[in-house]
Amino acid sequence: MNTLAVFSETGHSTVERLGWVLLHSLWQFAAIAILSAFVMRCLRRSSDDPVIKTLGNRIEYGRALLAVEQLRGASSVLALGVADGSMLSRIRRIVT
Numbered sequence: 001m002n003t004l005a006v007f008s009e010t011g012h013s014t015v016e017r018l019g020w021v022l023l024h025s026l027w028q029f030a031a032i033a034i035l036s037a038f039v040m041r042c043l044r045r046s047s048d049d050p051v052i053k054t055l056g057n058r059i060e061y062g063r064a065l066l067a068v069e070q071l072r073g074a075s076s077v078l079a080l081g082v083a084d085g086s087m088l089s090r091i092r093r094i095v096t
Contacts, residue, residue, distance in 0.1 A: 044090060052094060062095045 048061070055061055069087045 041086075044086075045093075048090065048094060058094050062091045065091050065094070 052058055052061055065087060
């Protein structure tokens with residue numbers, strides 16, 4: 001028995017419920033992804049501000065973050081120069 005035969009025997013309501021469950025799961029995943037991105041952004045900002053206050057030098061801290069990014073690997077450094085990644089936007093926020 002193939003999958004199509006199973007769905008045709010179970011009826012339209014089962015297939016419809018399955019579709020709604022899948023749609024609901026997709027929306028939940030999207031909401032969790034957006035929420036976690038927002039939380040991570042807030043955590044990065046809240047960790048940057050005390051360090052800047054302690055150091056008193058935004059430029060040096062930006063250079064330190066850039067050095068950490070360069071230690072990650074050559075591919076991320078190239079991406080840092082081309083794309084507006086999270087580290088690049090973080091450094092821009094700190095320096096300006």
